[in-house]
Amino acid sequence: GAPLLALQSLRWLALLLTASALLRPLGGFDALPEVSWLLLVPGLLLFATPFGRMAISAVAARLLLRGLEPGDHPRGGRWHLRLWLAEQIAQQIGAVGLAGAPWITYY
Structure with missing residues (x-):
């Protein structure tokens, strides 16, 4: 069901937010969400x-x-x-x- 699929999507969300955090400082990517590294690193370690x-x-x-x-x-x-x-x-x-x-x- 949906809760089980949500578990799988958390890994992709962590990876996409990492890409956003890496691309945003380069300029031209201001539309990407800004993510705190304090949330991103534990999320990556846990889900990726x-x-x-x-x-x-x-x-x-x-x-x-x-x-x-x-x-x-x-x-x-x-x-x-x-x-x-x-x-x-x-x-x-x-x-x-x-x-x-x-x-x-x-x-």
């Missing part, structure tokens, strides 16, 4: 780097699957939907292609 994307995915999975115990869980039930959501967050944020990342053990 492999470590940040893996951290978002790992934190979401840990929070959503907290309290899950081994056993049989019905399809479409509470735990099935939570697991599905954790997998979708990992897919949308782009953490799936980061299998070699050092934080994969925490996921």
